[in-house]
Amino acid sequence: xxxxxxxxxxxxxxxxxxxxxxxxxxxxxxxxxxxxxxxxxxxxxxxxxxxxxxxxxxxxxxxxxxxxxxxxxxxxxxxxxxxxxxxxxxxxxxxxxxxxxxxxxxxxxxxxxxxxxxxxxxxxxxxxxxxxxxxxxxxxxxxxxxxxxxxxxxxxxxxxxxxxxxxxxxxxxxxxxxxxxxxxxxxxxxxxxxxxxxxxxxxxxxxxxxxxxxxxxxxxxxxxxxxxxxxxxxxxxxxxxxxxxxxxxxxxxxxxxxxxxxxxxxxxxxxxxxxxxxxxxxxxxxxxxxxxxxxxxxxxx
Amino acid sequence: xxxxxxxxxxxxxxxxxxxxxxxxxxxxxxxxxxxxxxxxxxxxxxxxxxxxxxxxxxxxxxxxxxxxxxxxxxxxxxxxxxxxxxxxxxxxxxxxxxxxxxxxxxxxxxxxxxxxxxxxxxxxxxxxxxxxxxxxxxxxxxxxxxxxxxxxxxxxxxxxxxxxxxxxxxxxxxxxxxxxxxxxxxxxxxxxxxxxxxxxxxxxxxxxxxxxxxxxxxxxxxxxxxxxxxxxxxxxxxxxxxxxxxxxxxxxxxxxxxxxxxxxxxxxxxxxxxxxxxxx
Numbered sequence: 001x002x003x004x005x006x007x008x009x010x011x012x013x014x015x016x017x018x019x020x021x022x023x024x025x026x027x028x029x030x031x032x033x034x035x036x037x038x039x040x041x042x043x044x045x046x047x048x049x050x051x052x053x054x055x056x057x058x059x060x061x062x063x064x065x066x067x068x069x070x071x072x073x074x075x076x077x078x079x080x081x082x083x084x085x086x087x088x089x090x091x092x093x094x095x096x097x098x099x100x101x102x103x104x105x106x107x108x109x110x111x112x113x114x115x116x117x118x119x120x121x122x123x124x125x126x127x128x129x130x131x132x133x134x135x136x137x138x139x140x141x142x143x144x145x146x147x148x149x150x151x152x153x154x155x156x157x158x159x160x161x162x163x164x165x166x167x168x169x170x171x172x173x174x175x176x177x178x179x180x181x182x183x184x185x186x187x188x189x190x191x192x193x194x195x196x197x198x199x200x201x202x203x204x205x206x207x208x209x210x211x212x213x214x215x216x217x218x219x220x221x222x223x224x225x226x227x228x229x230x231x232x233x234x235x236x237x238x239x240x241x242x243x244x245x246x247x248x249x250x251x252x253x254x255x256x257x258x259x260x261x262x263x264x265x266x267x268x269x270x271x272x273x274x275x276x277x278x279x280x281x282x283x284x285x286x287x288x289x290x291x292x293x294x295x296x297x298x299x300x301x
Numbered sequence: 302x303x304x305x306x307x308x309x310x311x312x313x314x315x316x317x318x319x320x321x322x323x324x325x326x327x328x329x330x331x332x333x334x335x336x337x338x339x340x341x342x343x344x345x346x347x348x349x350x351x352x353x354x355x356x357x358x359x360x361x362x363x364x365x366x367x368x369x370x371x372x373x374x375x376x377x378x379x380x381x382x383x384x385x386x387x388x389x390x391x392x393x394x395x396x397x398x399x400x401x402x403x404x405x406x407x408x409x410x411x412x413x414x415x416x417x418x419x420x421x422x423x424x425x426x427x428x429x430x431x432x433x434x435x436x437x438x439x440x441x442x443x444x445x446x447x448x449x450x451x452x453x454x455x456x457x458x459x460x461x462x463x464x465x466x467x468x469x470x471x472x473x474x475x476x477x478x479x480x481x482x483x484x485x486x487x488x489x490x491x492x493x494x495x496x497x498x499x500x501x502x503x504x505x506x507x508x509x510x511x512x513x514x515x516x517x518x519x520x521x522x523x524x525x526x527x528x529x530x531x532x533x534x535x536x537x538x539x540x541x542x543x544x545x546x547x548x549x550x551x552x553x554x555x556x557x558x559x560x561x562x563x564x565x566x567x568x569x570x571x572x573x574x575x576x577x578x579x580x581x
Contacts, residue, residue, distance in 0.1 A: 009405050010405040010406050012403055012405070012484070013403040013405025014399075014405065016396060016398050017399035017411060020392075020396040020411075020452065020458065023452025024415070027449050028426060031430050031433065032426055034429035034433075038429065101316075106323070109327075110326065111571060111574075112563070113330075115508065115559060116330075116512075119556065120512070120514050120530045120531075121553070122329065122333075124552050125329050125330075125549070126329065128345060128549075135332060135347035139347050177574060179575065229424055231514075236514075236537075257431075258431075267429070270424070270425045270427070273422075
């Protein structure tokens with residue numbers, strides 16, 4: 001009864017997954033292919049569009065210094081925010097995995113920032129908090145760490161770091177995933193290490209981290225992509241500025257498409273983004289065999 | 302005796318550290334709430350205790366701009382977020398049943414395609430989608446905000462498939478003996494039994510639609526159609542803001558639905574995140 005495949009179940013199967021199939025074709029595959037086509041045209045919503053071959057790509061890669069800048073900014077943002085967010089998440093997950101009182105409450109509490117961190121409200125608050133007359137300056141001056149107020153948002157040296165800080169603040173969901181991962185590590189590993197006289201650090205680096213690598217891997221993949229796609233915060237807090245110091249990739253793409261109406265050019269940017277993301281994901285997956293440890297590997301499946 | 306004293310000391314240090322960290326972390330949120338009650342002169346000061354409790358900030362903020370109050374923007378957000386949530390959750394559940402329970406040709410192929418699309422950022426398709434909706438005459442309406450949500454979200458499907466596969470197959474077999482077909486099993490057996498996953502998905506779906514700023518920014522032009530996120534960004538325009546208290550007040554209100562739902566349903570979120578991340 002369990003494994004029967006026939007025409008009737010096949011039909012039923014396709015009926016049930018049809019909403020997804022429709023969404024996949026209508027909102028993903030067809031648009032992606034359309035944007036590939038547009039990327040070879042001069043489409044701009046106003047004048048007639050022409051097929052211009054690889055000109056958009058050539059212009060982006062050769063002449064567009066703002067593109068290269070946005071790439072640089074996005075990489076800087078992603079790869080500083082990623083380790084910060086994940087190490088924070090891991091640190092707190094370890095702290096909350098000790099079976100003490102209130103850990104359930106703490107875990108829930110520390111999850112909150114990641115729920116609201118992408119909202120307009122928090123972006124607005126962040127802008128005022130780090131503005132020239134904002135609270136952060138008063139606090140730092142009050143603590144004697146600063147002599148004169150800095151416009152953290154308006155200074156090209158510091159603006160990106162306010163966004164990185166906001167990203168690090170949203171460590172909630174990787175923290176929960178780490179916690180679930182920690183709970184799955186068999187106690188007996190720690191017990192036998194304790195018998196061998198291992199201290200806390202040895203247990204952490206020789207048991208916890210290796211056993212957690214599949215979860216770390218999952219978090220790295222998901223968070224890298226998420227950070228790479230950042231938009232709202234840069235749009236509201238810094239508006240990409242000053243002097244493009246926070247002009248992240250998606251914001252630049254958005255500006256090309258909807259402020260300069262260069263749809264063809266922006267489509268080429270979108271495709272370059274897709275290629276970059278695919279390469280990054282591929283590299284992370286490829287690298288995983290060197291550092292991700294799967295428990296059933298030794299025994300063979 | 303000595304051991305228990307050190308243990309107690311350790312435990313105190315632990316809780317003090319966590320609470321200090323928590324206070325630092327919540328400072329921006331608490332500051333926002335405190336500042337929404339402060340007087341204008343004091344609005345940006347770092348203190349968490351407002352100099353006065355000015356409810357007027359909220360009354361003034363609620364006036365919105367033009368002749369549109371925040372009541373309109375909240376109503377818009379509620380319409381968009383609730384319809385989108387219902388559509389997304391129901392259709393995700395259907396798909397999850399298809400992938401999780403029914404054996405059919407091509408299932409593994411389509412399922413792996415879906416897993417790949419989990420990693421696919423939707424910003425990549427925003428231009429062709431915009432042009433498509435433009436052609437259809439959907440710009441400046443709720444349609445581009447709601448209708449694309451009437452498709453399953455791979456993340457939810459994945460979450461629900463985990464759940465569906467966790468249900469004992471005997472349930473289906475018993476139902477089949479009672480005369481249930483493949484369709485009534487979905488409604489009578491699967492749906493009632495995956496309620497926790499449905500709730501988790503519904504909360505996330507509501508949250509993401511509620512907070513979404515990108516989509517309305519692209520598609521909504523008339524102020525009377527603004528959802529809260531868009532209205533707040535306009536309301537808080539750094540060139541135009543004169544009333545900080547009102548701005549913080551509206552920012553606080555915009556997060557209220559999130560907080561209220563969280564207080565009642567946090568268990569589902571915390572557990573939902575944990576399962577989605579692990580059983581991959």
